[in-house]
Amino acid sequence: MSIEVLNESSVEVELEEFVDCAEYVFKRMHLSDAVELAVSFVDPEPMEKLHLQWLDLPGPTDVMSFPMDELRPGTQTSPVAEGTLGDIVICPQVAAEQALAAGHAQIEEMLLLEVHGILHLLGYDHAEPEDEKVMFGLQRRLLLEYLASRES
Structure with missing residues (x-):
């Protein structure tokens, strides 16, 4: 499994935690060890530039996903063999504001x-209410299972 996590932000980030989480999601979504992913943490200014460049929206956002090989989830009997899933960019400062508003830790x-970004790279979307229900339900389940697995 090739999961590269880089911190280019001014915020301290526990990089190994994000590798572990991505590995967990890869296993649950039946992606092979040959699938590649890059996750980067950036400050608000570079995130705002990406947001403007790719979505023509002002201001920094929390996460952006950039798919590469358009991989889709595999199954237990037929995992995704190989390929480059893509890149995820996360802004810790925006995440901190959202965490405060939601009442949980940054x-x-x-x-x-990160889970949200991986699901986008796997083709999930939340533009329509039914798609949102599916994606957010899976996102919640994967995150809760991951958090529970690291406590044991």
């Missing part, structure tokens, strides 16, 4: 954003 918000 690390939990950033892990949620």
